[in-house]
Amino acid sequence: MIKLELENVAKKNLSKYRLTHSINVEKQASILAQKYDEDIQKCEIAGILHDITKEFDDETQLQMMLKSDIIIPDIVLRTPKLYHSVTGMIYAKQELNIQDEDILNAIRYHTTARANMSKLEKIIYIADGTSIDRTYEEAEHFRELSFVDLDLCMFEMIKFTMQYLIKDNNLIPIDTIQAYNEYALKLKSKK
Numbered sequence: 678m679i680k681l682e683l684e685n686v687a688k689k690n691l692s693k694y695r696l697t698h699s700i701n702v703e704k705q706a707s708i709l710a711q712k713y714d715e716d717i718q719k720c721e722i723a724g725i726l727h728d729i730t731k732e733f734d735d736e737t738q739l740q741m742m743l744k745s746d747i748i749i750p751d752i753v754l755r756t757p758k759l760y761h762s763v764t765g766m767i768y769a770k771q772e773l774n775i776q777d778e779d780i781l782n783a784i785r786y787h788t789t790a791r792a793n794m795s796k797l798e799k800i801i802y803i804a805d806g807t808s809i810d811r812t813y814e815e816a817e818h819f820r821e822l823s824f825v826d827l828d829l830c831m832f833e834m835i836k837f838t839m840q841y842l843i844k845d846n847n848l849i850p851i852d853t854i855q856a857y858n859e860y861a862l863k864l865k866s867k868k
């Protein structure tokens with residue numbers, strides 16, 4: 678499917694606000710792809726699609742997950758905010774016939790992150806948190822760091838998310854903890 682068609686799919690499924698966010702993530706992912714020598718087209722596809730099911734209702738998304746053959750961790754099933762990453766992946770595969778595993782994983786792990794992410798997965802995770810519409814205080818710092826060191830930026834963003842999750846007494850997905858441990862170990866061994 679070509680880019681223009683995917684933007685139409687996004688237009689059909691998303692509110693104006695979230696469409697703008699998705700286009701901005703696509704642009705940010707494209708910039709990072711050029712910087713880090715990743716496939717630009719794949720980054721743009723994953724970027725525009727990453728939140729494609731975000732506005733489906735929770736019950737619809739739960740059914741999409743239960744009907745699929747994917748094993749969903751218990752913490753994810755208990756956290757409706759995480760549904761859209763898994764169902765976005767299911768939608769891209771089933772409705773849009775996207776079969777590229779790297780694109781599908783980039784959508785699936787764009788919220789929680791996970792250990793051993795590919796470059797494309799990291800780019801989408803970071804682009805989602807640093808797109809131009811992100812105005813939280815730390816966004817500019819993460820945006821700058823993303824051009825210096827992709828892994829350090831992942832680590833800083835994951836820590837930031839975990840702190841926010843803990844402050845609000847939320848569950849922390851195992852994938853997020855495993856991602857955190859990967860970067861913590863990597864940094865220790867660099868010292």
Ligand code: DGI
Pocket residue numbers: 698728731756758759787788789805838842847848849850853
């Ligand atoms: O979909 P976006 O808003 O662009 O960003 P996102 O997919 O990173 O996060 C979706 C929302 O879920 C956002 O409000 C932050 C929150 N969130 C991120 N990770 C977790 C989470 N909420 C819970 N409960 N648990 C998480 O692990």
Ligand code: FE
Pocket residue numbers: 727728731761787788
């Ligand atoms: Fe999202």
Ligand code: FE
Pocket residue numbers: 698702727728805
């Ligand atoms: Fe997003």
